[in-house]
Amino acid sequence: MDVLLFVNTHIKSLAFDFLTLKLIPHESTIFSHKGRHLSRTETMGIVLSIDFKPNRFIKFNIDDCTNCIPCIWINQETSSHFSHQI
Structure with a gap:
């Protein structure tokens, strides 16, 4: 799957999704979750x-x-x- 396929795509993520992200080998800023590659994300909650x-x-x-x-x-x-x- 091409990493660039998901550039500028917004995907809803919850806290338990963040905690299961896996770093892509040899890519310091790209993570994988359920077959999707992510480089940035946002979350909302209570500090x-x-x-x-x-x-x-x-x-x-x-x-x-x-x-x-x-x-x-x-x-x-x-x-x-x-x-x-x-």
């Missing part, structure tokens, strides 16, 4: 907890009533994780 580290990251958990998704938002301007890419 249950927040761990804020100024100028580094924000860790939070989102609950959509099917499960809880652990998330991290990295500050790309100041994080050392991205310093090698600049």
Whole structure:
């Protein structure tokens, strides 16, 4: 199945879908779920907890009533994780 086939396609996903995504070998930003390839997705839910580290990251958990998704938002301007890419 061609990965480009699903570019700019919106697919509804729930928390339990996110938790079962599998990374495509040799592709750092593409995941597989039920035979579909995904590179980006959105979710909506209630933020249950927040761990804020100024100028580094924000860790939070989102609950959509099917499960809880652990998330991290990295500050790309100041994080050392991205310093090698600049």
